[in-house]
Amino acid sequence: MGLFCCLLVLFLQLFPCAVCQVREFVSIDCGGTGYYTDTITGLTWVSDADLIKHGNVAQVNNSNGNRQQYKHHRYFPADSKKYCYTLSTTERRRYLIRATFQYGIYDDGNPYPIFQLYLDSTKWSDITITDPSRVYIDEMIIRAPSTSVDVCLCCASTGYPFISTLELRPLNASMYATDYEDEFFLKVAARVNFGALSKDAIRYPDDPYDRLWESDLARRQNFLVGVAPGTERISTSKNINTGAREFPPVKVMQTAVVGTKGSLSYRLNLYGFPGNARAYAYLAEIEDLSVNETRKFTMQKPAVPGYNNIVVNIVENANGSHTLYEPSYMNVSLDFVLSFLLQKTGDSTRGPLLNAIEISKYVQIIPKTDNRDSNVLEAFRTMTTQSYWTHEDGDPCVPAHWEWVNCSPSMPSRITKMTKIIIKILEATEMISTLSGKDLKGEIPSEINNMDGLTELWLDGNSLTGHIPDMSNLIDLTVLHLENNRLTGQIPYYLGDLPNLQELYVQNNSFSGKIPPALLSGKLVFKYDDNPELIRTEYHKSNIKFILGTSIGALLIFVLITINSTRIMSKPSTSYSLVRGGSVYIDDGLDVVHITFTEIEEATQDFSTKIGKGSFGNVYYGKLKDGKEVAVKILADASYHGTKQFENEVKFSKYVIYCSEYVILFLKALMDATAQADADVICYD
Numbered sequence: 001m002g003l004f005c006c007l008l009v010l011f012l013q014l015f016p017c018a019v020c021q022v023r024e025f026v027s028i029d030c031g032g033t034g035y036y037t038d039t040i041t042g043l044t045w046v047s048d049a050d051l052i053k054h055g056n057v058a059q060v061n062n063s064n065g066n067r068q069q070y071k072h073h074r075y076f077p078a079d080s081k082k083y084c085y086t087l088s089t090t091e092r093r094r095y096l097i098r099a100t101f102q103y104g105i106y107d108d109g110n111p112y113p114i115f116q117l118y119l120d121s122t123k124w125s126d127i128t129i130t131d132p133s134r135v136y137i138d139e140m141i142i143r144a145p146s147t148s149v150d151v152c153l154c155c156a157s158t159g160y161p162f163i164s165t166l167e168l169r170p171l172n173a174s175m176y177a178t179d180y181e182d183e184f185f186l187k188v189a190a191r192v193n194f195g196a197l198s199k200d201a202i203r204y205p206d207d208p209y210d211r212l213w214e215s216d217l218a219r220r221q222n223f224l225v226g227v228a229p230g231t232e233r234i235s236t237s238k239n240i241n242t243g244a245r246e247f248p249p250v251k252v253m254q255t256a257v258v259g260t261k262g263s264l265s266y267r268l269n270l271y272g273f274p275g276n277a278r279a280y281a282y283l284a285e286i287e288d289l290s291v292n293e294t295r296k297f298t299m300q301k302p303a304v305p306g307y308n309n310i311v312v313n314i315v316e317n318a319n320g321s322h323t324l325y326e327p328s329y330m331n332v333s334l335d336f337v338l339s340f341l342l343q344k345t346g347d348s349t350r351g352p353l354l355n356a357i358e359i360s361k362y363v364q365i366i367p368k369t370d371n372r373d374s375n376v377l378e379a380f381r382t383m384t385t386q387s388y389w390t391h392e393d394g395d396p397c398v399p400a401h402w403e404w405v406n407c408s409p410s411m412p413s414r415i416t417k418m419t420k421i422i423i424k425i426l427e428a429t430e431m432i433s434t435l436s437g438k439d440l441k442g443e444i445p446s447e448i449n450n451m452d453g454l455t456e457l458w459l460d461g462n463s464l465t466g467h468i469p470d471m472s473n474l475i476d477l478t479v480l481h482l483e484n485n486r487l488t489g490q491i492p493y494y495l496g497d498l499p500n501l502q503e504l505y506v507q508n509n510s511f512s513g514k515i516p517p518a519l520l521s522g523k524l525v526f527k528y529d530d531n532p533e534l535i536r537t538e539y540h541k542s543n544i545k546f547i548l549g550t551s552i553g554a555l556l557i558f559v560l561i562t563i564n565s566t567r568i569m570s571k572p573s574t575s576y577s578l579v580r581g582g583s584v585y586i587d588d589g590l591d592v593v594h595i596t597f598t599e600i601e602e603a604t605q606d607f608s609t610k611i612g613k614g615s616f617g618n619v620y621y622g623k624l625k626d627g628k629e630v631a632v633k634i635l636a637d638a639s640y641h642g643t644k645q646f647e648n649e650v651k652f653s654k655y656v657i658y659c660s661e662y663v664i665l666f667l668k669a670l671m672d673a674t675a676q677a678d679a680d681v682i683c684y685d
């Protein structure tokens with residue numbers, strides 16, 4: 001017990017910030033087990049077992065030492081899907097996200113994996129494993145676009161996608177702010193600590209933000225070659241004042257390289273380049289210069305217009321020795337091979353000095369699927385207890401679409417098809433699971449009307465209830481399958497107007513009322529059997545005389561003649577004999593909005609808000625389902641029929657709507673600047 005206390009105290013002293021900063025760190029050991037503290041960093045790691053539902057764990061031949069995080073990795077099928085971890089973020093806060101990959105499998109006969117890494121819908125990296133013992137590291141600096149980000153693996157071209165660790169590190173205040181952060185992430189290409197004392201990278205707790213500062217002693221191909229003769233490593237144990245902008249760790253700034261023969265040069269490959277970069281040099285004078293000495297140099301390479309003749313004098317620029325100076329290029333175009341050369345000026349007594357560099361590539365953020373669509377998909381996902389639904393990770397469309405949707409190639413993507421695979425998946429998993437209630441239950445979300453990119457919607461064979469919601473915006477819809485559900489209510493009139501609808505299946509539901517005549521016109525494949533309460537009405541094209549016979553019928557004719565190019569839909573009513581004996585369908589191709597009397601009642605809340613008295617009768621306020629405000633006019637007095645004024649209202653009307661008890665003239669929305677309260681919807685009897 002005594003020993004334990006001492007160790008604990010020692011631990012707290014070693015990691016003074018462990019308490020403050022670390023609390024927000026997320027460190028995921030992919031494929032790992034349990035929950036443990038890393039003896040090197042003091043950070044706490046958690047297994048990903050509860051964070052991802054896919055993949056398998058592979059034991060790794062950890063020839064790189066015995067770091068717990070690298071004893072396993074999680075791998076995923078090499079299929080057309082993507083597999084994602086979702087990390088919680090605070091919107092608009094900046095983070096460093098790091099993913100690492102150690103394959104660690106040597107002789108299994110398979111080629112080494114090549115696959116892709118995504119952050120949300122944005123391609124982050126091509127992961128190409130050539131050395132199974134190497135830990136491949138990818139870092140991205142982001143300003144969180146929302147309250148979570150998805151890190152996704154997909155698209156293996158050889159082997160299978162896998163991952164070893166995933167880390168999320170919040171950054172502070174204005175660190176890594178750029179002018180472009182709404183449109184670009186920053187993919188870290190190089191962060192190098194020069195003059196490092198060992199081959200090990202510097203990270204937490206030396207860097208409270210846990211960036212990885214790679215040692216310049218680390219050896220790999222095309223990394224820090226072409227070193228100028230006379231390059232020497234220097235270090236100090238004095239404190240460095242690093243309290244500016246990016247807060248590089250003191251330990252990194254305490255070491256440097258100097259070009260004792262007047263120049264410092266290096267060459268390294270920048271993976272992901274050419275491209276536009278944000279490049280930083282971290283400089284601090286750590287040698288004690290006497291008063292007659294100076295250190296002045298210029299950057300000769302790479303060529304950056306306007307920068308190559310600027311003389312750097314660290315002590316002057318930083319206003320003191322042992323103080324950070326951060327020259328930076330917020331947007332510089334760099335090649336894949338970066339050659340840089342710092343050259344002493346003629347009047348300088350000392351050669352150039354460099355403590356650290358950091359270079360990141362601007363990566364254009366690809367928008368996620370239009371949230372009008374993804375919100376509806378989420379609503380559908382909540383309608384089933386079937387967990388398979390939530391097993392589709394990340395964005396519905398990018399980089400790989402969910403199995404049960406198709407997407408447009410536009411930016412942002414739109415959902416074009418929600419398919420029957422939903423049902424197939426449910427059937428397939430039914431065999432595995434014995435839980436009851438596996439299919440879609442409840443009402444079709446009304447927001448489906450926002451999915452106006454949809455061309456096919458297959459919702460058949462579920463337990464959907466309620467009415468068919470408004471889908472009149474889905475004008476690209478060609479196929480709609482609603483059969484074998486428990487849907488009720490009327491078959492909406494607008495379905496007859498969807499210009500591209502070719503296939504409508506509603507059989508085996510509980511629909512009632514009359515079938516909209518347009519659906520029976522033979523223009524589309526329409527199946528509606530097994531709906532006992534559904535009434536099929538006769539369809540007659542342009543047979544006006546057929547409906548004549550009452551005075552109101554005559555008026556209807558007057559309406560038709562007056563507005564000329566308007567279609568009227570009508571249905572016979574048992575309680576009222578307006579069009580007894582048949583229905584009318586004048587097909588002149590003008591827009592028709594079908595509003596049932598029930599919908600008018602709903603819109604006006606049973607004609608509860610009277611907003612005036614127009615020339616023909618009372619006018620009521622109403623709000624249609626789509627939010628459009630209307631005035632509804634009830635034509636009460638039959639003696640007004642046929643007046644000039646009525647004729648004019650009809651003439652300027654946009655729509656004629658028939659509902660079972662009334663003829664409604666739907667003239668203008670209240671929103672229309674010219675509209676008056678007495679001229680929107682007229683019902684008369």
Ligand SMILES: *[C@@H]1O[C@H](CO)[C@@H](O)[C@H](O)[C@H]1NC(C)=O
Nearest residue numbers: 061062063104105106107133
């Ligand atoms: C593990 O790796 C070492 C060296 O990299 C190799 O010699 C050894 O055969 C490997 N063991 C297994 C089981 O793959």
Ligand SMILES: *[C@@H]1O[C@H](CO)[C@@H](O)[C@H](O)[C@H]1NC(C)=O
Nearest residue numbers: 017021171172173208209247
């Ligand atoms: C982050 O910023 C807050 C205030 O802006 C400060 O109190 C805190 O010490 C900073 N953390 C680190 C690790 O610098």
Ligand SMILES: *[C@@H]1O[C@H](CO)[C@@H](O)[C@H](O)[C@H]1NC(C)=O
Nearest residue numbers: 180184276277331332362363
């Ligand atoms: C950087 O500069 C280039 C060329 O001037 C410009 O096209 C680009 O939009 C700028 N910003 C980023 C983030 O690349």
Ligand SMILES: *[C@@H]1O[C@H](CO)[C@@H](O)[C@H](O)[C@H]1NC(C)=O
Nearest residue numbers: 290291292293294348349350
């Ligand atoms: C600077 O002054 C010191 C004595 O203070 C002298 O030894 C040294 O040679 C001088 N260096 C130069 C470059 O003049």
Ligand SMILES: *[C@@H]1O[C@H](CO)[C@@H](O)[C@H](O)[C@H]1NC(C)=O
Nearest residue numbers: 315316317318319320321323
């Ligand atoms: C530079 O540092 C000195 C003290 O070391 C201080 O008096 C002076 O104000 C500083 N100048 C600037 C521009 O910060």
Ligand SMILES: *[C@@H]1O[C@H](CO)[C@@H](O)[C@H](O)[C@H]1NC(C)=O
Nearest residue numbers: 461462463483484485486508
């Ligand atoms: C009708 O639909 C229900 C689901 O609502 C389904 O269980 C039943 O098998 C269907 N009947 C036929 C004949 O397809």
